[in-house]
Amino acid sequence: MIELFGYNFFQNALIAAIFTSISCGIVGTYIVSKRIVFISGGITHASFGGIGLGYFIGINPVLSAIVFSIMSALGIEYLSKKTELREDSAIAIMWSFGMALGIIFIFLSPGYAPNLMNYLFGSILTVSKLDIYLSLALALIVSAFFLLFFKTILFISFDEEYARTRKVGVQLMNYILISFVALTIVLSIKVAGIILVISLLTIPQVSANLFFKDFKRIVFASVILGFLGSVGGLLLSYYLNIPSGASIIFLLVVIFISMRVLKLIINRR
Amino acid sequence: MEPKPLLIELKNIHAGYNGEIIVKNASFGVRQNDFIGIIGPNGGGKTTLIKVILGLIKPRSGEVKYYYNAEVSDQLIGYLPQVHIIDKKFPISVKDVVLSGYMNKNRLIRRFSKNEKMNADLQMEKMGIAALRKKPIGELSGGQMQRTFLCRAIISSPKLLILDEPNNNVDNKFESDLYETLRKLNESIAIMIVSHDVGIISTYIKTIICVNRDVHYHNSNIIDETQLKAYNCPIQLITHGEIPHTVLKTHVHEH
Numbered sequence: 012m013i014e015l016f017g018y019n020f021f022q023n024a025l026i027a028a029i030f031t032s033i034s035c036g037i038v039g040t041y042i043v044s045k046r047i048v049f050i051s052g053g054i055t056h057a058s059f060g061g062i063g064l065g066y067f068i069g070i071n072p073v074l075s076a077i078v079f080s081i082m083s084a085l086g087i088e089y090l091s092k093k094t095e096l097r098e099d100s101a102i103a104i105m106w107s108f109g110m111a112l113g114i115i116f117i118f119l120s121p122g123y124a125p126n127l128m129n130y131l132f133g134s135i136l137t138v139s140k141l142d143i144y145l146s147l148a149l150a151l152i153v154s155a156f157f158l159l160f161f162k163t164i165l166f167i168s169f170d171e172e173y174a175r176t177r178k179v180g181v182q183l184m185n186y187i188l189i190s191f192v193a194l195t196i197v198l199s200i201k202v203a204g205i206i207l208v209i210s211l212l213t214i215p216q217v218s219a220n221l222f223f224k225d226f227k228r229i230v231f232a233s234v235i236l237g238f239l240g241s242v243g244g245l246l247l248s249y250y251l252n253i254p255s256g257a258s259i260i261f262l263l264v265v266i267f268i269s270m271r272v273l274k275l276i277i278n279r280r
Numbered sequence: 281m282e283p284k285p286l287l288i289e290l291k292n293i294h295a296g297y298n299g300e301i302i303v304k305n306a307s308f309g310v311r312q313n314d315f316i317g318i319i320g321p322n323g324g325g326k327t328t329l330i331k332v333i334l335g336l337i338k339p340r341s342g343e344v345k346y347y348y349n350a351e352v353s354d355q356l357i358g359y360l361p362q363v364h365i366i367d368k369k370f371p372i373s374v375k376d377v378v379l380s381g382y383m384n385k386n387r388l389i390r391r392f393s394k395n396e397k398m399n400a401d402l403q404m405e406k407m408g409i410a411a412l413r414k415k416p417i418g419e420l421s422g423g424q425m426q427r428t429f430l431c432r433a434i435i436s437s438p439k440l441l442i443l444d445e446p447n448n449n450v451d452n453k454f455e456s457d458l459y460e461t462l463r464k465l466n467e468s469i470a471i472m473i474v475s476h477d478v479g480i481i482s483t484y485i486k487t488i489i490c491v492n493r494d495v496h497y498h499n500s501n502i503i504d505e506t507q508l509k510a511y512n513c514p515i516q517l518i519t520h521g522e523i524p525h526t527v528l529k530t531h532v533h534e535h
Contacts, residue, residue: 040371044370044371046367095298159389160388160389162376162379162380162383162391162392163383163388163389165372165376165380166376166380166383168370169367169370169372169377169380170361170365170366170380172336172361172365173359173361173380173432174380174383175335175336176334176335176336176357176359177383177384177385178335178384178385179383179384179385179388180385180388220371223371224371224416224418224419225371225372225373225416226371226372229371
């Protein structure tokens with residue numbers, strides 16, 4: 012196992028796991044508390060359009076996915092608040108339209124699309140230096156923003172209408188936060204893939220929520236659980252020779268079930 | 281007697297959602313130390329009317345005037361929403377809910393001062409929920425939750441307190457406590473209370489607003505069936521056993 016840590020790609024994977032766990036721990040707690048998991052699922056899949064576009068015009072797919080996911084996040088927020096379209100229907104449209112665009116772009120791109128499976132199912136061992144720098148930047152920005160505006164974010168998420176009676180800029184705050192959700196999703200795609208990334212933003216939080224009922228504590232517990240799941244899943248994938256994205260999610264679910272059972276036992280005594 | 285100074289004035293307000301007008305012809309003033317009961321059938325527009333006053337809904341036509349120092353106009357109103365709109369699984373403590381009453385647009389970053397935290401403790405003490413301060417709101421009973429939201433509504437010392445059906449889903453003990461608390465508060469601030477239970481509130485309120493699409497201001501806490509009919513306001517008058525209620529002025533001579 013020691014020699015594993017000597018490999019450059021493994022060190023990169025560990026560093027990426029730390030930064031991703033921080034962003035996902037914070038943003039995921041916001042998503043779960045505010046019950047916008049489905050919105051986040053929509054943003055995730057819509058960002059596939061950006062990945063396809065990246066292949067098509069020959070730039071790093073992560074960069075075009077960032078633009079795409081933020082635009083779809085703001086679009087969902089806008090459509091559901093300002094128009095009469097039902098929110099879940101708006102999400103479904105974005106969700107499938109983004110996927111469709113991605114497939115069209117990739118089909119039209121000349122030649123073979125390398126690493127496509129990495130984006131769909133995740134591949135933490137192939138994170139690049141750029142991925143790591145972006146994840147670091149995001150972890151810093153998200154942490155700083157939540158530290159600074161913590162009470163305001165908490166109060167708006169808890170009771171948006173009340174916040175509006177206090178004349179707080181709820182709309183702007185929601186746009187900023189949904190953009191953070193989009194950024195966190197895209198920069199975590201390398202870890203778990205489009206299809207599985209939503210679990211990094213929900214399973215640690217739901218597990219933490221079994222024992223903690225305080226927003227801040229759920230954040231800290233989720234960061235730790237997310238990190239344990241990512242690193243443990245990585246080792247699992249190495250020893251069992253299975254894809255890392257799937258093994259990370261598998262381990263996270265095992266952690267959740269164990270904590271649920273533990274809680275049952277504690278409550279029964 | 282000189283009328284008390286105006287806090288808020290509605291002038292010919294029409295309001296609603298998605299093209300449908302729910303509230304029509306609302307014209308009245310709210311003055312210092314008013315205690316107004318808002319009554320009317322379900323779906324008649326009571327909540328819509330208070331949302332217009334709170335600035336949550338822009339009126340389709342008409343005007344709402346706030347006669348309070350515009351610089352601190354967000355301190356004018358304290359609001360207690362219907363408790364069922366609250367997400368009871370949200371991870372937030374009682375103390376944080378109370379402190380959120382201090383939230384305003386000029387303090388998105390600033391932490392709470394010692395004074396504010398002490399005042400929050402004091403309010404929770406007064407309301408009898410000090411022991412629950414660290415509990416998540418999801419673990420409270422209906423009455424405890426209402427006390428928490430009442431603390432939040434009054435912690436910033438508003439000039440007007442608006443309560444939307446605070447007597448839903450609570451025990452009798454809380455209800456009588458609530459009205460006594462409101463009576464004391466009313467010595468210094470104005471209160472508007474939406475209620476379906478007109479029987480009990482009638483002894484506390486001073487005036488009545490009937491809302492059934494059309495809005496009528498009734499300058500007394502006594503209202504009889506003929507007047508209700510004239511206001512087109514078919515409310516269910518719930519009688520509480522032998523307790524006489526003043527809202528429905530019974531025609532004594534017929535008995």
